Amino acid sequence: MNGVPRFLWLPAALAWLLVAVPVVGLLLRVDLSNFFALVTSDAALAALWLSLKTGLATMVCCLVLGGPLAIVLARSHLPGLPFIRSVVLLPLVLPPVVGGLTLLFLLGRTGPVGGFLYDEFGITVPFSTTAVVLAQTFVAMPFLVVSLEGSLRTAGERYEAVAATLGASPVTTLWRVTIPVVLPGLLSGSVLAFARALGEFGATITFAGSLQGTTRTLPLLIYLQSQDDIDGAVAMSLVLVVIAILVIVVTRTRDVR
Amino acid sequence: MSRLAADVGVVRGSFELDVSLTVEPGEVVALLGSNGAGKSTLLGALAGLYRPTRGEIVLGGRTLSSPSVAVPVHRRRVGLLSQQALLFPHLTALDNVAFGPRSTGGGRRAARETAQRWLDEVDAAALAGRRPAQLSGGQAQRVAIARALACDPELLLLDEPFAALDVDATPAIRSLLRRVVRATGVTTLVVTHDVLDAVVLADRIVVLDAGRVVETGTTTDVLTRPRSAFAARIAGLDLVPGRSSAEGLVTGEGTVVVGTHPEPVEQGEPAVALFAPASVSVFRDKPGGSPRTALPVRLAAMEPHGELVRLRAAPLDGGPGWVEGLAADVTPAAVAELGVEPGDDVWFAVKAAEVTVHPAGR
Numbered sequence: 001m002n003g004v005p006r007f008l009w010l011p012a013a014l015a016w017l018l019v020a021v022p023v024v025g026l027l028l029r030v031d032l033s034n035f036f037a038l039v040t041s042d043a044a045l046a047a048l049w050l051s052l053k054t055g056l057a058t059m060v061c062c063l064v065l066g067g068p069l070a071i072v073l074a075r076s077h078l079p080g081l082p083f084i085r086s087v088v089l090l091p092l093v094l095p096p097v098v099g100g101l102t103l104l105f106l107l108g109r110t111g112p113v114g115g116f117l118y119d120e121f122g123i124t125v126p127f128s129t130t131a132v133v134l135a136q137t138f139v140a141m142p143f144l145v146v147s148l149e150g151s152l153r154t155a156g157e158r159y160e161a162v163a164a165t166l167g168a169s170p171v172t173t174l175w176r177v178t179i180p181v182v183l184p185g186l187l188s189g190s191v192l193a194f195a196r197a198l199g200e201f202g203a204t205i206t207f208a209g210s211l212q213g214t215t216r217t218l219p220l221l222i223y224l225q226s227q228d229d230i231d232g233a234v235a236m237s238l239v240l241v242v243i244a245i246l247v248i249v250v251t252r253t254r255d256v257r
Numbered sequence: 258m259s260r261l262a263a264d265v266g267v268v269r270g271s272f273e274l275d276v277s278l279t280v281e282p283g284e285v286v287a288l289l290g291s292n293g294a295g296k297s298t299l300l301g302a303l304a305g306l307y308r309p310t311r312g313e314i315v316l317g318g319r320t321l322s323s324p325s326v327a328v329p330v331h332r333r334r335v336g337l338l339s340q341q342a343l344l345f346p347h348l349t350a351l352d353n354v355a356f357g358p359r360s361t362g363g364g365r366r367a368a369r370e371t372a373q374r375w376l377d378e379v380d381a382a383a384l385a386g387r388r389p390a391q392l393s394g395g396q397a398q399r400v401a402i403a404r405a406l407a408c409d410p411e412l413l414l415l416d417e418p419f420a421a422l423d424v425d426a427t428p429a430i431r432s433l434l435r436r437v438v439r440a441t442g443v444t445t446l447v448v449t450h451d452v453l454d455a456v457v458l459a460d461r462i463v464v465l466d467a468g469r470v471v472e473t474g475t476t477t478d479v480l481t482r483p484r485s486a487f488a489a490r491i492a493g494l495d496l497v498p499g500r501s502s503a504e505g506l507v508t509g510e511g512t513v514v515v516g517t518h519p520e521p522v523e524q525g526e527p528a529v530a531l532f533a534p535a536s537v538s539v540f541r542d543k544p545g546g547s548p549r550t551a552l553p554v555r556l557a558a559m560e561p562h563g564e565l566v567r568l569r570a571a572p573l574d575g576g577p578g579w580v581e582g583l584a585a586d587v588t589p590a591a592v593a594e595l596g597v598e599p600g601d602d603v604w605f606a607v608k609a610a611e612v613t614v615h616p617a618g619r
Contacts, residue, residue: 158343164330165304165337166408168360173331176356180347 023241030238031231038235046213047221048239051198054129054217058136058197059190065137066144066193067186071178073145074152092142099138100206107134107207131208132215136197143196144189151185152178188251195247199240258282258442259317259411266311267295267302274298274468280412282317283442287449287459287476291487295468296448300414303446304337305330317411331360336410336443340421342397344389350400351376351385357408375403378440379433395426402434406441413438415447419454428520431457435616452480452494456529457520457615464488476617477529481582494531495583495607498617501528505550506614510577514550516612529617536611537585539568540604541595551606554580556599559592566592570605580605 031038038044072078073085091099107114107125117123125131159181163173179186201219208215210224218240226233261280266273274295280286290296301307303314305321305328314322316335321328344353354372359365376382381399389397398418405413418434419427435458438445447458455462455476462479464472464487472485479488481496499508505516506528514530522528538544544551557571570583585605597603 158341159345161306161330162337162343163345163356163360165333165335166357166360166404167331167334168356169331172360176360177345181345183347 026234026237026241029234031235034231035235035238038232039239041232043212043216043221044232044236047216047218047236050129050132050213050216051218054132054136055194055197057133058140059194061133061137062141062144062193063186063190066141066189067148069141070145070148070152071174074149075157088145089142091139096135096139096200096202096204097206100135100203100208103131103135103138103203103207107131126207127209127211127215129208129214132204132217135203135207136200139200139203140193140196143192147189147192148182148185151182151189154185155181191247191251195244198243259444261303261314261316261412261444261446263299263303263314264312265299265302265309265314265322267298267307268310269298269307272298272468274302276465276468276470278463278470280444280446282444284461285438285445285447285459287447287455287462288465289449289452289455289462289479289488290465291450293467294465294487296465297416298468299465300337300416300446300448303412304335304414305333334408334411336405336408336413337416338401338405338414338418339416340418342389342392342394342401344392344397344400344404346389348388349385350381350387350389350392353389353400354404354407357404361408371407372403375407376400378406378437379403393426394422395430398422398426398430399433402430402437406437406443410443413443413445415445415449415458417449418447419449419451432520432522432616434458453531453615456480456496456531456617462488493534493584495534495537497530497579497583499528499530500524501526501614501616505609505612506530508577508579512552512577514612514614515609516550516614517609518614520615522614522616526616528614530612530614532607532612534562534567534584534586535565536607537583537587538606539585539587539591539595539597540606541597543604544606549606549608550612551604552580552583554583554603554605556597556601556603558599562586565589568592568597568603573602 069088073081078084104126105111109115109118109124114125117125125134159177160173163177168176199219201223204215204217205220210216210220218236222233222236260282264277266275272295276295276299288296288299298307302309302322308327309322313320320326321333344350345356348356351369351372354375355368358368358371363371373382373385376385379399379402381396381403384392384396384400392400419431422430431454438458447454449455459476462474462476463470464479464485466485466487472479472483472488477496477498480494497506497508497514499506499514501518501522501524502513503524504513506514508514516530553573553576554570555573556568558569560567565586566589568585568587570580572578572580583605
């Protein structure tokens, strides 16, 4: 540790405090006597349940769609791969509200795809729980793809080449070698995507609205309550903080091992 | 046992490989060459990892590669063992070995039985339950050998299989590989830059330089009478064929060459004694002293060799023929002191500590 120049210590400490102090402030602000009642109100429980449900559904969508995408990005030799990869990363830098708007234009009743779905099948996507999952998948997918593609590139193709010389077909190799070898990256990527979905606000409120029990997830409820019932908002924020810390503990301990 | 006939060209960037090579059924051929000679590229083409730009690869009557055919890697039945064991990190040693039999359609139990048998064969039965992270380099390479052979390949490719091992671990793994390759009779191509690997494992040597075959011949011929510059540089060794004995080695007509056995070798087994020309002393009269081998020879030629002079031996009238080509590197001062010239009869002597005896041939 002797190698760290001394002038870096002050900004480093400030950076850490900038993250840590507000969280501690939140803890101090919590109304402990009413905490249990606040987080078990009907609205809170409905939001919590919806958040967990859509978060898990988002994680599954990310795995089923983002997993194959990561493998294609890491292993194929498609022309224009850098372009495809930049598009995947777009939701990381795009304001989520803009993401929600683009989904609304695409899948709204007057949009090109949404209009077709409504006219042919009578399906309306926006302002439904499906819309929540779509919005969350839009913002959370890059986390899984980036994490998994990194693991795939680190592992390299050596094990897959060995498996092929041992007579394993590409499909056998995928299930018995590639996926087990990158399993840690796959798990931490999934947990990160889940955590990102849990915190999603902008894309959800633009594309799915805020209907209790259907589209009002925990962050939406917190924002709504912070307008008039600050104690309730703080209590539910604490719930999210605890979940976030759990996620970090789970992914970090895996990385360290 | 399958015959390999390959006549391939591979272009990778500015590098061009153009090689014609056959390996007879059950034969072990060593592919020697400096870095960048194209050895690994050739193995890659045979294994199916690279598509040749021209030519044909035929193994046991099956065309693996031609302008119109490209059998995928997993259907070639070509095993590959490289420097790194590359055991699957998530599987135990036993499951690593069982991977091949299982992938090629064997049931779980049958695959495990095959794997157990191969672990026994490479003296690694005790390691069956261990993960690769718990194995030493030598142990991992044992398991990798078992894994490659458990698939019953028609062709076994060994890509510098000892290059990443500790010096101490190499002799044991090398003699193990020799034993199992001979026992299975699998057609084998071994890439190496170590002459000893070729001596111990191979029947025949093919020397590759800049993507072309520059020399081919039996191991003894190439190492004692190298014709290519590369072979001369890496070989340049004195090599005496015979059978292993308690003292070292006995030649066909009964001359004893005293030496050590770095690898376990049965008495009476075919073997070669190796020593460096610089460790040979030259005398006019039969030398005595510490345990050493003294060979009467006729001086055939003297040639400059760096700062030394290389003396070449020829057989005496009626003497054994294998002394032909033995070399001794001595200082110019020693040559002057000896006062010898080609045609003179002299003694080549070498100390026991300078001679190593290795299993070789059939």
